[in-house]
Amino acid sequence: MAIWRTPCQILLLLSFLLLNKSFFLEAAESHSTRKIGSCIENERKALLELKTTLNDPSGLLSSWVGKNCCNWTGISCSDETGNVVKLDLKNFNLCSLCTPLNQSQQGGTLNLSFLNLPYLSYLDISWNNFQGIHIPKFIGSLKNLQYLDLSENNFIGKVPPSLGNLSNLEYLDLSHSSNLWASDLNWLSGLTSIKYLGLNGLNLSLAGANWLQAVNMLPSLTELHLADCELNTSVPELEFVNFSSLQVLDLSNNNFSSSMPSWLFNISTLCNLQRIDLSDNKISGDIYEFMEALARCSNNTLTHIDLSSNHLKGNLPESIGSLRNLEDLLLTRNSFSGSFPMLIGNLSSLERLDLSFNSMNGIIPESIGQLTSLYQLDLFGNSWEGIITENHFRNLSSLFYFSLSSISKSVIFNLSQDWIPCFSLVELAVSDCQLGPAFPSWLTTQTDHLSQLTLSSAGISDAIPDWFWSLASRLSFVDLSDNQLTGKLPKLASFDGSMDLGFNLLEGSIPIWPNVISLSLRNNLFSGPIPSNIGQGMLNVEALDLSRNFLNGSIPASINNMASLRFLDLSSNDLSGLIPNQLLGLQNLMTLDLSKNNLSGPSSLCSLPSLLFLNLKGNNLSGELAATLQNCSGGLNIIDLGENQFSGIIPGTVLGNLSYLYYLGLRANLLTGSIPQELCKFTGLHIIDLAQNNLSGAIPECLGNLEAFTTLLPYLSDIPLTEDISFEEHVEMVSKSRKNEFRKIIDLVNAIDLSSNNLVGEIPDHLTKLSQLGTLNLSWNHLTGRIPDNIGNLRRLETLDLSHNNLSGTIPPSMSSMTLLNYLNVSFNNLSGQIPTSNQFQTFNDPSIYQGNPKLCGPPLLTRCSPLSKGKGEDNNGESEDEDKYYKFWFYVSMGLGFIVGFWVVCGSLLIKQTWRRAYFKFVDETKDRLFVVIRSIISRFPKEDCGRMMMCLR
Template sequence: MIWVLLAQYQIPISSISVEPKGGGRSCIERERDALLSFKASIEDPSDVLSSWQIGQDCCRWRGVVCSNRTGHVVKLDLHNNFTDDIYDYNIDMINYNFRTLGGEINPSLLAIEHLNYLDLSYNDFGRKRIPEFIGSFKNLKYLDLSDAGFGGSIPPQLGNLTKLLHLDLSSNSLESVDYIDWLPRLSSLKYLDMSEVNLSVAVDRVQVMSMLPASLRVLYLFDCNLNVTFSSLPLYSSNLTSLVSLGLGDNYFHGPIPDGLLGNMTSLKQLFLGGNDLIGMVPRTLKNLCNLKELMLWDNQINGDIAELMKRLPPKIEELDLSGNNLTGSLPSWLEHMASLSFLDLGYNSLSGHIPCGIGKLTNLSILDLSFNHLVGIISKDHFASLTRLKMLYLSDNNNLTMVVGPNWLPPFKLKYVGLSSCNLGPHFPTWIRSQTDIIDLIMSNTGIDDRLPDWFWNVISSVEYLDLSLNQISGVLPLTLEFLSVASEINLNSNQFHGGVPKLPTSLQVLDLSNNSITGTIPLSMCNQVQSLRILDLSHNRLSGQLLQCLTSRKSFRADPGDLTPIASELSIVSFRNNSLSGEFPLFFRDCQYLNFLDLSYNKFYGSLSIWIGKRLPQLAFLLLRSNMFSGYIPIQLAKLDYLHVLDLAHNNLSGTIAPSLVNFTAMTTVSSYGSYYVPDFISLLVVTKGQALEYYTKTIMSLMSSLDLSGNRLTGKIPQEIGGLAILKNLNLSANRLTGDIPETIGGLQSLESLDLSNNELYGEIPPTLSALTFLSYLNLSHNNLSGRIPSGQQLQTFDDPSIYEGNNNLCGPPISKNCSGGDGTTLDDPLELEDGNEMSSFYLSMSLGFAVGLWVVIGPLLFKRTWCATYFLFIDNICDKIYVFMVLNWARVIANIKKK
């Protein structure tokens, strides 16, 4: 987290000193040769070490510092220069990645015996191990290997660096760390950061905590997978009395915070315990840490009354982060007396009641976050009376919070970050925003504004990076260009009443959402300049028309044919043009969008065949929605190559041909583990017609739970492939309103996760397979208007479908829930036992056979009724052969009936 990183620079290691080279003494030759050997083994794609040349004074090389007194190299600082702004939104990440060093670290460096400072941070050494020979630099005082791409274990030889004052191994891929018993040998250590070093298998991790050097002033072990009960940490028995900053966040610690855990760490100024699973109230002994200024407990399960917790805080507290816990109650009125408070984050709790006006007296407050609670009431200008230093104000998602400040109010602050979503700011657009000319983030979605956007607005937010005015009723014409928002990365204006055309966009823009407005016209050619940076583009539910731009550049000349045209490379991952009037064939615009995972062109006027290159050129595609267009031709079998596709909607087009077996064998509809890696923001929706209705799904988590195949409303023919039974995690299958024939495959019972099945309005025949009753999650079924026959299966889930309309239009079906009864297991009914295609012929046959049997029986039985001796002789004969005759007649009768039915 950024606050952790800031904290690192608040603890200077003053004991580390390097004598800078300032005189005329040249570097020592053997050390220059050692550095040149080091350079020879290093990968340097951007020539960072270009100043390292033979015959030059190495003391003047980039990153090299020599002693002014002896000429020995004492400092080697090769950290990536772009790290100074790595958390700035405007950083050029391409150049940052390009300027990293890599390759092998040559042991020739050992010739630099007087080295006391080595920094290789923010490079990329390709998960190679940290060289063991680093432990031989006996004079080393400062070692920073953070975020340098090292992997494997940590060499225990680092324990030989007994003069080391500063050690940073954080943010690497160090995962095979079995022992850290070398740490206590660093007796002079003042700064230790091993964040993101996986210590889960280090058998001595708890014991070492009690033996760390007493000289330590900074200890950061963020995200180390320590995963123990918090009370088991031996901090109370350690000798870390000089500790100033302690970071143990994101470690899966669980249980309460014991009263005596922090022992006598009275020098502690910063305590980071966020991102764990701590429960209960903070201990009363916390108040004994009289020098504590920063307490970070974000994302735990701390519970209880907020007023009681704040009574237990140390008197000098300046920064408090309790966000993402289970705190309840109202903010205490005496909050105004915490005069030192500059940072207060209580977001994502269950706080209620009013915000006390006294909060406006916290003159040092620069960050206030009370978002995602249940706060109510009015916020007036008194709440901000003396907040002259306020830079961040987050009150979002307190749905009963209303801001009433008057149209002429001039705030005492200059905000950079504003989050007021779901607060009541309307109906008029808040005029106080006009004075906030330094805004970087402005989030005012769903705030009840029903007004025209003021003309001054776009000038005021010229430095904005994140803008969200969605879910209001804001009207007005969009500017022809937004290029003046030169650093904007995300603009979200969805669900308003904006009109006009799609404006020219800043080249920095990554996310644009203009959905659910009244935007008209075509998509401008200028959009081609944005596809290299845009990742998310949502223009759905507008009035756009015309063909999509192709964004093509010729390899040869303007005379080149289409085969010589190459699309501009794109970073697009999410595109939605749903519900417009766009037309044309499937857009070549997407041909080089190799990262595209969400594409929604549904409810437009696209036509022509589906491009076969979709399966090859869009390998990350997880959602493909082309419903309600005019696409025709076959469904290309190349779609089966989309390994991550788990929602395919081609419904209501003019597609024809058969359903190829490979098209019902999508990998991602077979197993959950096949879902790709993709990001879907909350404002993007997935529309799926399932269970007889259109349902919208939001956020990646919910979308990933939906797996759907909808080919309904086309002209598909042939049989449903048997292979469809392999789609074990498919939840929605809709093949209705086609011309499909044949049986419903028995394999349909393999759709174990199926919730909705619609095969209606086809030409399917035969019996309903009994395997359908095994679909235990099925909650919607429609088999109407086919030619199905026989008994409707019963048992398990099918018994819950008591609506006969789901079977209507199948005249040869019988059994519950329809009124037509069945005569037996063969599916024939009592009313008409001879329902076969040649029914009249079969009726005559059975009638003749029955009359013949009756006459024959009377000829044999009649005389016996009048002559007793004949009767006795006859029945004696019958007794001898009755078993054989009985068996013979029954078996042959069964064969006759079976043969008749087959014919």
């Protein structure tokens, strides 16, 4: 290495630099030009050709002009070569409120010009709209691609297997296209460098169980996203686990029905995981082994666990407290039981904890107050017990969302009135707990962020304080239902959300709240007329429930001004007069309940175009039923016109237009004629109430074909925090001799009530096909014949009333298999035989349910069964009356034939055959002599006086 020391040497160096100044300037300029100047000409042309095939509503490509394509929007070039290496046309649409997303998306087609970008390593065209085209196969020829994002693009068709040629690809996202599918994932084997694989929403229903083996062959994979891929088999097992680098696993919303896969317990896989999401499946079993495996990881990095909406059960182990890096633990909607883990306070990084809608019980430990990072705590829908104190919230300064309820109603809040919490909530939901009796004054501190408040069934028996209305004016949702709140409601001009104050002791007149969206004042003490100007004063209201109060007067015609009204319930009041025709102007009305009032006149309300639920039961309405139903909206789900004075027949042709009907209530009217066959066409009909009319004829056999009575619909509880009050329809059914109201579970009620009519004929055998039928009432008719032998097929039947008919025969033995039956009445018929004694019949100890059947016998009746009747009605050895007569007949016939055959076999042969006859009589004489000698020798042993008498007897 030369060292410049003398002035001469330094001068020589400066001269050299000055002489070569131009060389260095040219080199620097050349480098600068390469960096920010023109791209390769062929590649510039390829980009311009691509531009011609793309739709560009947002003007994103307006900068694609001139020669400096490396400066174009979305384009990046290599500093060394000038080649295009990055194309980013992702649609961010940061101002979706200003410009709708579909007006800013790229679209059109993708052409072969991409192949003239051979050095492209990054391609992102996500969040655009290429609806109606396939993913081009030529993309698999871009061998230098390392990043490819085609997500949220509405591509259709099969994923081209040619994508497996991209051996340098590290990131691939094909998520959330509308109709994209793959028959297998074998093409993934070529992606030897892949680290991120996003296939959310890709239809893999044809891939079978081999998808996991294909993914398992990707050794560098760190993130796997297969949510909502229609993988509906069990989670496959692996003999060899190759997920040594896996950090994120998302298999949510796939309807898996197996237990937790054992390969998840592999230490080499489990200890590297950071996020696992198996939510919205049907995974069953215990998670104890999974949690224990996690606890064995000394360097556990897991931050997110989501197992919500599955069928998991068991206790949460205390080892969960060792997951020190855990931020999200989401276990809602499972069947977890047992107590709250006491070591939960060790999870210092925990931000979200959701244990809602499980079967957990016991106390909630105060250690939960140590979770300083916690901002979401959902404990709704369990059976907690014990006392909640201020210590439970001591350090929860980050808490934004809190929900708690106890099905057993065994939680008591012990918070002082002057308590000042350290948190500032956004949402608060407390139900089925003892929060009162005083109205919680600490809510005055929650004025900064609180938007949703639920304190339902919270044991508050107090007047609503004035300060609360100031707080409520800033909320979007308030639910204070099912308490014992007292007082009158003020004017609340600024409230523009949803409020439920139902099931309290509030009184006074109905307030006018101009900006309210949803208002429920159900089941209170409000009185007086509905304000005549309610329609003008509450123009924005969408749901209004004033039912079960003491309102009187007529229905204001101004309600017609509520153009946005979707739900209106004025039932169970003292309203009178005609139903105003102006209500026909409520074009958006979906639910209308005016039942249990004193309204009169005919009604044509079922012609409202959007109506789904119509309940006019229990009024003074009259007229021909056919005229009332003539213009009904085809979308009606529920019609209840019971307990009125409608007359005429049930119009089958009119009902035929109601394709979606699943509840028909016409109880207690003046209807005549037969039950129309058209009822059998409704696939969704699962409640039929035609009781207390004058209907005649036979029960249609085709009722046994109603599909809704053969399928049990799933039912999910409502989530506790919503942005809108869930206004629910409610229907009333008579079962077990009393009226029962069904609200949340209308879809689960399957009932047929044809009682108190003039129906004749036999009970159709086809009715025994209705496997999900819960209530069957055919009482007070003129039915004859036998109870169907196969009635035991109605395994879900809870109520059966066949009383006051002319039924005969025995009680079918198959009824013993109806183990859910808890109400039975067969009184006042002509039934006979022994009452069954097995299974449910052991609980039917009331003799009145069998009275009026003089030929019935056995417990609980005092009439004892004769030997001939014993066993009748038993499950194992009993027969019906007809079968009994059949066997008796053939018993006597066989005895007669046996006597005749036996007589002529013996006596006939003696008459015909002389030698046999002589031998027979000789045998008889010899037998007589032997018998006489034996008897005489026995008598000789007795005294002579006795012997003489015996000999005289023998003579």
